[in-house]
Amino acid sequence: xxxxxxxxxxxxxxxxxxxxxxxxxxxxxxxxxxxxxxxxxxxxxxxxxxxxxxxxxxxxxxxxxxxxxxxxxxxxxxxxxxxxxxxxxxxxxxxxxxxxxxxxxxxxxxxxxxxxxxxxxxxxxxxxxxxxxxxxxxxxxxxxxxxxxxxxxxxxxxxxxxxxxxxxxxxxxxxxxxxxxxxxxxxxxxxxxxxxxxxxxxxxxxxxxxxxxxxxxxxxxxxxxxxxxxxxxxxxxxxxxxxxxxxxxxxxxxxxxxxxxxxxxxxxxxxxxxxxxxxxxxxxxxxxxxxxxxxxxxxxxxxxxxxxxxxxxxxxxxxxxxxxxxxxxxxxxxxxxxxxxxxxxxxxxxxxxxxxxxxxxxxxxxxxxxxxxxxxxxxxxxxxxxxxxxxxxxxxxxxxxxxxxxxxxx
Amino acid sequence: xxxxxxxxxxxxxxxxxxxxxxxxxxxxxxxxxxxxxxxxxxxxxxxxxxxxxxxxxxxxxxxxxxxxxxxxxxxxxxxxxxxxxxxxxxxxxxxxxxxxxxxxxxxxxxxxxxxxxxxxxxxxxxxxxxxxxxxxxxxxxxxxxxxxxxxxxxxxxxxxxxxxxxxxxxxxxxxxxxxxxxxxxxxxxxxxxxxxxxxxxxxxxxxxxxxxxxxxxxxxxxxxxxxxxxxxxxxxxxxxxxxxxxxxxxxxxxxxxxxxxxxxxxxxxxxxxxxxxxxxxxxxxxxxxxxxxxxxxxxxxxxxxxxxxxxxxxxxxxxxxxxxxxxxxxxxxxxxxxxxxxxxxxxxxxxxxxxxxxxxxxxxxxxxxxxxxxxxxxxxxxxxxxxxxxxxxxxxxxxxxxxxxxxxxx
Numbered sequence: 001x002x003x004x005x006x007x008x009x010x011x012x013x014x015x016x017x018x019x020x021x022x023x024x025x026x027x028x029x030x031x032x033x034x035x036x037x038x039x040x041x042x043x044x045x046x047x048x049x050x051x052x053x054x055x056x057x058x059x060x061x062x063x064x065x066x067x068x069x070x071x072x073x074x075x076x077x078x079x080x081x082x083x084x085x086x087x088x089x090x091x092x093x094x095x096x097x098x099x100x101x102x103x104x105x106x107x108x109x110x111x112x113x114x115x116x117x118x119x120x121x122x123x124x125x126x127x128x129x130x131x132x133x134x135x136x137x138x139x140x141x142x143x144x145x146x147x148x149x150x151x152x153x154x155x156x157x158x159x160x161x162x163x164x165x166x167x168x169x170x171x172x173x174x175x176x177x178x179x180x181x182x183x184x185x186x187x188x189x190x191x192x193x194x195x196x197x198x199x200x201x202x203x204x205x206x207x208x209x210x211x212x213x214x215x216x217x218x219x220x221x222x223x224x225x226x227x228x229x230x231x232x233x234x235x236x237x238x239x240x241x242x243x244x245x246x247x248x249x250x251x252x253x254x255x256x257x258x259x260x261x262x263x264x265x266x267x268x269x270x271x272x273x274x275x276x277x278x279x280x281x282x283x284x285x286x287x288x289x290x291x292x293x294x295x296x297x298x299x300x301x302x303x304x305x306x307x308x309x310x311x312x313x314x315x316x317x318x319x320x321x322x323x324x325x326x327x328x329x330x331x332x333x334x335x336x337x338x339x340x341x342x343x344x345x346x347x348x349x350x351x352x353x354x355x356x357x358x359x360x361x362x363x364x365x366x367x368x369x370x371x372x373x374x375x376x377x378x379x380x381x382x383x384x385x386x387x388x389x390x391x392x393x394x395x396x397x398x399x400x401x402x403x404x405x406x407x408x409x410x
Numbered sequence: 411x412x413x414x415x416x417x418x419x420x421x422x423x424x425x426x427x428x429x430x431x432x433x434x435x436x437x438x439x440x441x442x443x444x445x446x447x448x449x450x451x452x453x454x455x456x457x458x459x460x461x462x463x464x465x466x467x468x469x470x471x472x473x474x475x476x477x478x479x480x481x482x483x484x485x486x487x488x489x490x491x492x493x494x495x496x497x498x499x500x501x502x503x504x505x506x507x508x509x510x511x512x513x514x515x516x517x518x519x520x521x522x523x524x525x526x527x528x529x530x531x532x533x534x535x536x537x538x539x540x541x542x543x544x545x546x547x548x549x550x551x552x553x554x555x556x557x558x559x560x561x562x563x564x565x566x567x568x569x570x571x572x573x574x575x576x577x578x579x580x581x582x583x584x585x586x587x588x589x590x591x592x593x594x595x596x597x598x599x600x601x602x603x604x605x606x607x608x609x610x611x612x613x614x615x616x617x618x619x620x621x622x623x624x625x626x627x628x629x630x631x632x633x634x635x636x637x638x639x640x641x642x643x644x645x646x647x648x649x650x651x652x653x654x655x656x657x658x659x660x661x662x663x664x665x666x667x668x669x670x671x672x673x674x675x676x677x678x679x680x681x682x683x684x685x686x687x688x689x690x691x692x693x694x695x696x697x698x699x700x701x702x703x704x705x706x707x708x709x710x711x712x713x714x715x716x717x718x719x720x721x722x723x724x725x726x727x728x729x730x731x732x733x734x735x736x737x738x739x740x741x742x743x744x745x746x747x748x749x750x751x752x753x754x755x756x757x758x759x760x761x762x763x764x765x766x767x768x769x770x771x772x773x774x775x776x777x778x779x780x781x782x783x784x785x786x787x788x789x790x791x792x793x794x795x796x797x798x799x800x801x802x803x804x805x806x807x808x809x810x811x812x813x814x815x816x817x818x819x820x
Contacts, residue, residue, distance in 0.1 A: 023567075033740035070640075070644060071640055071649070071650055074643070074644075075647075076649045089619040103520055104713055105515065105518070105713075108515070108716075108717065112519075112524055114522055128617075128696075133533070135709050138709040138711075139709070141714075142711055142713050145633065145636045145637050145640055145717070145718075146636065146714050146717040147639060147640065147650050147651070147719075147721075154650070220413075223555065226555045226556065226557050229557060230480075230481055230554045230555055230557065233481050233484070234480060234481045234554075237484055237485075239481070239562070240481055240554075240557050241493070241557070241559050278596050282788075299509075299514075299548040301552055301554075301555075303514055303515075303518055303552050304551075304552035304555040307518065307555070307556040308555075308556075383573075385624050
């Protein structure tokens with residue numbers, strides 16, 4: 001599962017392929033089945049659906065829609081309304097772990113228009129667990145109370161085969177956090193199973209062009225990029241909007257490689273601006289203690305994690321500024337850098353703003369950078385062997401080196 | 411303190427006046443004193459400043475600014491930069507209770523541009539307590555990591571006389587929540603003292619034109635208005651953007667009066683659209699059980715409360731749509747409805763978008779509505795007597811009727 005868990009993003013791939021095995025660029029989707037989500041303001045009843053875990057009940061709603069919550073069950077015609085007729089078509093966004101802390105920030109950002117823009121109406125499809133279903137209803141109530149004009153539909157449920165139906169974006173946040181004493185290998189196995197199951201559901205019912213962003217632990221590369229930008233700005237004494245071309249290469253672990261060779265400050269190479277090579281090679285490279293600090297002080301970093309998810313999506317739905325790039329974990333197949341194929345590895349990317357990305361091909365790599373990239377690559381290949389049983393590549397063999405979990409990732 | 415605590419807003423008034431006594435429309439500000447906030451990425455040291463509670467240390471920063479956090483200490487010239495030279499001047503926004511759950515949502519909304527607009531750079535001045543100071547540092551770190559271009563300055567501290575300096579907006583969120591067994595009268599006293607102290611600090615050091623929004627318990631009228639809109643939409647089977655002209659009259663308690671006489675759905679009077687008078691007079695009027703439900707299910711409603719604060723500010727910095735209004739708790743002095751003077755009472759308002767408001771004068775009031783308004787007015791007058799010792803109006807005499815705390819307000 002190394003290739004899946006290490007990546008926040010795998011666009012234009014089959015989600016099932018993502019969860020099952022890598023390298024196959026095309027997907028075949030089964031026909032969507034009928035949804036079985038209720039429409040009511042009362043607490044949901046649970047029923048057994050086709051032997052799968054209890055799904056939200058299929059009370060036939062008074063309104064025409066089958067999947068909805070409360071006021072989001074109303075019918076409307078965006079094209080007939082003067083205020084909304086110039087809007088784009090509704091986009092279906094599925095979010096797992098929807099009752100959790102990161103979602104509690106992210107969903108409101110999605111609904112406000114901050115992510116997809118002020119003319120993009122949105123349908124939120126929220127996946128929770130049996131345990132979190134009432135909290136999920138609370139989330140839907142709070143979304144109602146927020147009166148966001150762009151938020152047109154909200155559905156909630158605990159069956160991914162229902163909730164993911166027709167999803168055009170799938171933001172997979174729900175995963176087991178790393179509790180005390182849980183090894184990285186155990187986490188890869190547990191969360192690998194979660195994502196494998198959700199990948200199958202996406203394959204079965206999501207939109208053919210669904211974009212999948214895996215956020216659940218240990219995936220978080222975009223936040224690392226933001227933190228690296230902030231570190232460089234702080235060291236150079238400039239505002240962070242002057243820092244560009246920052247790449248995080250590799251895994252989301254202590255082997256991740258923040259690239260100071262190609263990063264720029266005010267358009268100039270970082271090494272020309274920050275002369276402190278020792279700081280760049282040592283402190284900057286391993287400076288991820290922020291997470292520890294934030295959490296030690298009794299806070300999660302849910303808010304900034306949600307912001308980094310927003311950034312990851314915005315990087316794909318807005319054209320990348322000329323000359324700049326962003327980094328995100330993507331499939332290595334066909335990469336120009338000689339990184340092993342068939343893993344998911346954070347690399348520099350550009351987007352035309354169409355939701356897709358292309359790799360930046362001409363990024364310089366020196367010996368120092370290459371050595372570190374190879375180390376992160378070796379780790380990802382080892383992690384991939386840990387979850388071979390989930391990817392259909394035989395028996396798992398898990399022999400990870402020392403603990404490379406990033407501090408603060410609990 | 412009834413007039414203060416009942417109101418989320420008192421623009422163009424002296425904050426000290428707000429906290430001390432009502433009715434005086436003008437304010438005289440003392441000269442701002444020098445700030446004593448540090449600039450460093452290390453954990454702050456605390457020192458005693460002029461006998462007041464420990465303030466954040468006055469380490470002389472390497473950067474030119476005196477009050478700042480981390481990367482927000484950098485100097486920049488917005489007017490010299492092609493990307494930012496068309497922006498407005500920086501707006502100073504102070505937030506109390508900045509390490510709390512509501513702020514954890516609100517601060518990121520302020521920083522993103524969602525509240526004041528995409529060309530309004532912002533300085534956040536965050537007030538915490540001694541106990542929450544490290545968490546506050548975590549908040550500042552998360553704001554750094556979010557790389558919001560509009561967020562130009564962040565300062566943190568625990569001394570309102572320092573943190574509120576030059577504040578143009580003051581969002582007073584920090585207050586004692588209502589724990590088990592705490593009476594409304596006790597809460598009025600405790601939080602009244604907090605707001606009185608902060609009012610004095612605002613009077614001393616804030617901008618002459620500071621706008622003050624009091625959110626701390628029991629103030630929350632804008633969320634009530636949002637919930638009322640949602641209830642009407644749900645009952646009528648329309649989307650909530652079709653509901654307008656909703657007023658909450660009075661206090662933020664079970665005596666609050668959601669006005670269905672003047673509210674409109676698709677431009678038509680609610681009573682023409684919703685024929686169920688019993689529902690309007692009974693369920694709609696007392697339908698505030700949502701808060702209970704949300705909290706019973708293990709969630710706070712911090713996110714939607716933050717959204718309602720955003721709505722309250724946006725109502726004042728954007729022109730009110732023609733024919734519509736919003737409601738918020740404001741001084742009753744000179745009101746056209748015969749409501750007692752010198753209390754803070756939620757009423758229908760309009761704004762030109764200049765940050766100020768005017769009362770809507772021609773709203774119809776029938777016997778049913780008037781009777782309820784008088785009941786809420788009586789409660790506010792009684793609550794005012796509870797905090798007479800804080801407003802300089804003699805000895806407090808507190809004789810409140812039964813518990814009118816809204817459910818969910820804990």
